[in-house]
Amino acid sequence: MSPSLTEIQEEWESLGQEYQKLQETHRKYIQKLDEISKLQSDCSSSIARHRKRLKEMSRRVDKCAKDSSADDGKTLGDIKEKVKTQEHAFSEMDAYLPKKNGLYLSLVLGNVNVTLLSKQSKFAYKDEYEKFKLYLTVILLLLSFVCFFFVSYRFVDAIFNFLLVWYYCTLTIRESILITNGSRIKGWWVFHHYISAFLSGVMLTWPDGKLYQTFRNQFLAYSLYQNFVQCLQYYYQSGCLYRLRTLGERHNMDLTVEGFQSWMWKGLTFLLPFLFFGHFWQLFNSLSLFRMAQLPDCKEWQVRMCGVCFLVLFTGNFFTTLAVVRHKLKSRNQKPKSM
Incomplete structure (x- = not known):
């Protein structure tokens, strides 16, 4: 037997042994998957059962508290607090168990399990989302800058x-x-992305013409400003979130948003003028489009529809931001009184 054939046979035997080990490892992997699936099902059913009993317990405590003495009331209050603690613990458990998709995900993805089972996977997906949002915002900022100052072709606007x-x-x-x-x-910070997607789709279908060219530069200037503000928000919000997570004051899966929330108050209030200016620019866009819709030569349905979208965006953004600021000021004024 030639030396080369001997080497081939030895290599083949080594490959065969590795293949058998791989088969055994894969068999164990499938077995563990089945065990995990059964554990997930058991946990979900147990949590649902326990939650039902907690609700019943909470109702009984409330009913009993009406006619209880001071000592009994203290005991019932302790039970009520423990019920809330368990409910919060179940919310944390739910984050690692498969859940049914909401209506939107069911329409887009079907009945696919999108629950990530490990903390590392959740954080990695969240970080990828944040990077995706930042990179696309920078690209949109550059593209709107190019369209506003250098290029005026309709097909570039369409892109x-x-x-x-x-x-x-x-x-x-x-x-x-x-x-x-x-x-x-x-709340609104999720819904306004649906409105923005619809508005962008309407702008995409708006045919080139006198009215489109009249509104084009105003829209591009608005987009340029919005993307600039979103870049500012990302850097300052991400820094603030990192600090609050380190202190244990925020959940690890909290995200940066395109608006103002109460946790942004410390150190980020300088963003408020930028945000409110952007909100009123949306109102200005809406009023401009509604005035254009009154012109005799206005035939495009996109003019009124874009006006409605900008009005909805202004209303939601302005009043949501105003409500957050009002709530924060109210809670801050109440702190000294309670002390």
């Missing part, structure tokens, strides 16, 4: 608006996945 549509649609999907995995972004 810019298509990128906006894709960006906001992608954000809505990623945010829905992050919410499923424990991120606490909610």
Whole structure:
């Protein structure tokens, strides 16, 4: 037997042994997956059962507290606090268990499990979301700058608006996945991305003409300003969130947002004038479009629709930011009184 054939046989035997080990490892992996699936099902059903009993317990405590003595009231109060503690613990457990997708994710992805099972996976996905948002914001900033100062072709505007549509649609999907995995972004700051995606789609379909060219530079200047403010927000909010997470005052899955929240108060109030200026620019855009819609030569439905979208964005952004500022000022004024 030649030396080369001997080497081939030895190599083949070594490969065979490695293949058997790989088969055994894969078998164990499949077995563990089945065990994990069963544990997930058991945990979910146990949590649902326990939550039902906690609700019943909470109702009984409230009913009993009406006719209780001072000592009994203290005991019932302790039980009530322990019930709240357990409910909070269940919320933390839920973040690591598969959940049914909401309506939006079900329509987009179907019945796919998007729950990430480890903290490392959750943090990695959250960080990727933040980087994606920052990179696309910088790209949109540069593209709006080029379109405003150097290029005035409709097809370049269409590329810019298509990128906006894709960006906001992608954000809505990623945010829905992050919410499923424990991120606490909610309310208007989620909904306004849906409105922005729709507005960008309407701008994309607006045919070139006199009215489009009249509004074009105003829209590009607005986009340039908004992307600049979003870059500012990202850097300052991410620094603030890092500090608060280190102090244990914020959840690890909290995200930067395109608005103002109470945790941004310390050190970030200088952003408020920029934000309010952007909000009123949205109102200005809306009023400009509604005035254009009154012109006799206005035939495009996109004019009124964009006006409505900008008005909705202004209303939501302005009053949500105002409510946060008012709540923060009220809570800050109440602290000295309580002391």
